Amino acid sequence: MTSKPLGLATALCALLALAGPSQAETLADAMAKAYANHPGLAAQRAALRGLDEAEYQARAQAYGTVNLQADYGWQNADTRRSLAGSRSRDDVDPFDLGLQGSIPIYSGGQIENSSDAALQAVRSGRSTLTSAEQNVLLAAVTAFEDVRRDIALVEVARSNVRVIGEQLKAAQDRFEVGEVTRTDVAQAESRLAASRSTLAAIVGQLARSRQSYLAAVGESAQDLENPPPLPPLPESELAAQALAEAQHPDLVAARFDARQAEAQVKVAIGRQLPQVSVNGAAGYSDDSVFIDDVASATDSNAVSVGVTASMPLWTGGRNASAVRQAQSTFARSMALIQDTGRIVRQTVANSWSGLDVARASITAARQQIRAAQIAFDGVREEATLGARTTLDVLDAEQELASARADLISALRDEYVAGYNLLASVGALTVTHLGLDVTPYDPDAYRTGVMNEDRYGYPKGEETRWATPYRP
Structure with a gap:
């Protein structure tokens, strides 16, 4: 016959086993x-x-930088001449598209x-x-x-x-x-x-x-x-x-x-x-004009390259x-x-x-x-x-x-x-x-940004940026 203290001890051990070991936190x-x-x-x-x-x-x-610029407008003019008793209607809708770029030389x-x-x-x-x-x-x-x-x-x-x-x-x-x-x-x-x-x-x-x-x-x-x-x-x-x-x-x-x-x-x-830079521009222009229902269109292309010094x-x-x-x-x-x-x-x-x-x-x-x-x-x-x-x-x-x-x-x-x-x-x-x-790892971000090629750096430049940092 099992004694009462021994039974209590056995029950306590069973409860501890069910609860599992407690995990102490280390300094690490x-x-x-x-x-x-x-x-x-x-x-x-x-x-x-x-x-x-x-x-x-x-x-x-x-x-350098390259910018794209586009302009479009519409203008309507209705003219009435009281002496001659005539009337004219003018429609103008010009469209301009251009690229402008600049690269610093010095x-x-x-x-x-x-x-x-x-x-x-x-x-x-x-x-x-x-x-x-x-x-x-x-x-x-x-x-x-x-x-x-x-x-x-x-x-x-x-x-x-x-x-x-x-x-x-x-x-x-x-x-x-x-x-x-x-x-x-x-x-x-x-x-x-x-x-x-x-x-x-x-x-x-x-x-x-x-x-x-x-x-x-x-x-x-x-x-x-x-x-x-x-x-x-x-x-x-x-x-x-x-x-x-x-x-x-x-x-x-x-x-x-x-x-x-x-x-x-x-x-x-x-x-x-x-300061010295090379500048360039390319543009396209379309000027459409309607005068008294008579259409007149003018298309033009322009390219320019120059050097600016200041x-x-x-x-x-x-x-x-x-x-x-x-x-x-x-x-x-x-x-x-x-x-x-x-x-x-x-x-x-x-x-x-x-x-x-x-x-x-x-x-x-x-x-x-x-x-x-x-x-x-x-x-x-x-x-x-x-x-x-x-x-x-x-x-x-x-x-x-x-x-x-x-x-x-x-x-x-x-x-x-x-x-x-x-x-x-x-x-x-x-x-x-x-x-x-x-x-x-701070280098991971730098390498990741360069691999995304968001900044238009020349090919191979990402290798230079990925070089591990050394103080």
């Missing part, structure tokens, strides 16, 4: 979801596609430099997109670890409330038998109220962390799995600084911005130089001012390279320092927990013998709870600091992390 899952679905990245990718189109438009200037370098400026803007946009991707991934990591930290802190706070509640009950029992005074009971009650307040604050912090997770990942945090070990990090701060100088996306974008500004200076200078002689100083403005923009972009470099180096140093501090805090917290546990056990035993007061026990319990909370926070800080260091050197990418998500 959270980062992949954030990368694939974050609206901020979608907006940045759309902005990059707009820069691609701006580059195509800049290069399209070199291939633009003072404006077209070439405008195209180069647009290309540098695309490259800067790609680096800006990489920076945005790093921020999204780092936000996902931070939110993931914040939720896990706060869940653990809530458990510590609840345990603290439970232990202090037991101490309060023990103090009340001892007070009833006269072993302690009312003061000991009041101290325990005060500590219990404070621990409950701390628990409420941490529960609120956990709620905020869950909202941050929802904003960063796009889904609510459910069952979060323990994260894997940190990815490989730079061996030294000096190595991290070198990596950041070479590949940090903000610094790379600033360099491309400077190249774009330099090209814009050449564009402004080109406006002061001669040279700005006086613009009221506008072109010279545009050159100076472009030079000022270029000087600003060069200064921003230096400014961005300082910020990047500072970020690397801060990240490295944060990682060192977190690791030192972990070691200290673990030592503190061991010592605080021994002290708490000893003080509690001594209190049962009357050698310690209730306040001593409460202080020991508070030190142990604080040490446990410090360790939880330090472990979180170390993990987030590691990913902060990766972001500071420009290595927080889906490719470097090996995430199970398809990386966004």
Whole structure:
């Protein structure tokens, strides 16, 4: 005959089997979801596609324009001559059809430099997109670890409330038998109220962390799995600084911005130089006239080709001012390279320092927990013998709870600091992390647009545009 506890256990196992295994979410899952679905990245990718189109438009200037124009009209005139007593009716319906085209031969370098400026803007946009991707991934990591930290802190706070509640009950029992005074009971009650307040604050912090997770990942945090070990990090701060100088996306974008500004200076200078273009036109004209019901039609064809040259002689100083403005923009972009470099180096140093501090805090917290546990056990035993007061026990319990909370926070800080260091050197990418998500390929859009042949580029030009981007 099966016992009742065994029957209950069997029923519980059956229910768990029917429910199936619960799928815990990993850090890699959270980062992949954030990368694939974050609206901020979608907006940045759309902005990059707009820069691609701006580059195509800049290069399209070199291939000229052709316009079709058609005109048709109808005119009726009814004339009455009072002296002669006669009357005439005139109908006119002319029709004109023409093609006009123009190809620039020399633009003072404006077209070439405008195209180069647009290309540098695309490259800067790609680096800006990489920076945005790093921020999204780092936000996902931070939110993931914040939720896990706060869940653990809530458990510590609840345990603290439970232990202090037991101490309060023990103090009340001892007070009833006269072993302690009312003061000991009041101290325990005060500590219990404070621990409950701390628990409420941490529960609120956990709620905020869950909202941050929802904003960063796009889904609510459910069952979060323990994260894997940190990815490989730079061996030294000096190595991290070198990596950041070479590949940090903000610094790379600033360099491309400077190249774009330099090209814009050449564009402004080109406006002061001669402009030469070849112009052509072809037209057909049909003029039909009816006078007193007598038809008269005239058809004509015309073709013309010519060269137009122009040279700005006086613009009221506008072109010279545009050159100076472009030079000022270029000087600003060069200064921003230096400014961005300082910020990047500072970020690397801060990240490295944060990682060192977190690791030192972990070691200290673990030592503190061991010592605080021994002290708490000893003080509690001594209190049962009357050698310690209730306040001593409460202080020991508070030190142990604080040490446990410090360790939880330090472990979180170390993990987030590691990913902060990766972001500071420009290595927080889906490719470097090996995430199970398809990386966004900006070259795919450029190649797809060129294959559609919407812009009339010469045959073979699409191969040039499809060349993978290299910073």
